[in-house]
Amino acid sequence: MLMLTEFGKVFIFILLGAIFVTIAIIAAKLVSPNRPTHEKLLTYECGENPVGSPWVKFNIRFYVVALIFLIFDVEVVLLFPWALVYKGFGIFGFLTGIIFLVILGLGMAYEWRKGDLEWARPHPIPPELDKVLSKKE
């Protein structure tokens, strides 16, 4: 019997997933009827006829959020070895990680205060009765 490490189990999982998806797609190709029409090949846009290019310019804020995410991603990677062993070091090991978290929490507070995490909200101007009436006259 083969010795399996934990990564070996992960590998088998990935392999089975890939095989499953491949077989499912191939089986669907073989079994399903294929009678394309122009209507069927249109991009599905909530049942309406699609309008315009799918390449729309989306909000630049996504990029800022992605940048912030990247920093915290690196933080999690560094915390991972700490989380594995901190129990063996008692209160000192625990405080090391907490100081690490607090320093990065400062960054989080900065982002929050500066409004980088705020989404751009629409500011509709409600119509006022006086102005609408004076325009009509």
Place this chain on the structure above:
Amino acid sequence: MTLYDIIFYLFALITIGSAMLVVTTKNIVHAAFALLLTFFGVAGIYVLLAADFLAIVQIMVYVGGILVLIIFGVMLTNKITSVEIKTGTLNVLTASIVIGVFMGLVVSIMVWTGWYSMPAPIPATTAYGLGETLISDYALIFELLAMLLLIALVGAASIARREKESL
């Protein structure tokens, strides 16, 4: 050929094949997605080399983070603004000469060097040892890393932020 070799060549094939796709494809979005497979294949090779922490870093930072930034970069610029992102083939002759010479050099070094393979036992896992040194010997470095990340966070956000929000 052992099972280990077969898995290694599988990951090497995934890495090199998708890297070729990144270079050759005309569609820059397809290139970004093929880059995902490349990073993934490299992570698999790290696992085979018993560098498990490095593999986790590769998956989390590169597959999870860097690639998101690349895809955002593509989505924010390509076909929307007037900036054309060119994905063509230029200077084929010069490039193949330079790459051929470089590859010959690397292969000849690889063949002619008398490699000394150290019969060191492969550690079962590296993450525990790394955690122990991070807490004990390199505790200050650990906190300085947090400061570095803080600086990067504040800097990145203040550069990327729009100067005046037009409401």
